[in-house]
Amino acid sequence: xxxxxxxxLKVGRRFLGVRFINCMTxxxxxxNDTGNGYSGRCPKCGxxxxxxxxxxxxxxxxxxxxx
Ligand SMILES: [Zn+2]
Numbered sequence: 224x225x226x227x228x229x230x231x232l233k234v235g236r237r238f239l240g241v242r243f244i245n246c247m248t249x250x251x252x253x254x255n256d257t258g259n260g261y262s263g264r265c266p267k268c269g270x271x272x273x274x275x276x277x278x279x280x281x282x283x284x285x286x287x288x289x290x
Pocket of ligand 1: 243245246265266267268269270290
C-alpha cells in the first residue's frame, strides 16, 4: 500500500462501511489519495465501487451498493 500521507489525513486512512447487496456481504471503502472520494471492492465478486465526496463532505457512514 501507499504509505505517503497528505497532511490533511492526520488520523490515518478513513473508511466507510458498505453493504454489497447482491453478494449480501460487507466491505469497506477507503478514502482515495486526493481525498475527494472513497473506493473499494466487493470482497466476493470484486466489483469496484466508488463514492465521490461533495464540497460539504458526507455525513453518511453506511452505504448500500449494488455489485
Ligand atoms: Zn459482489
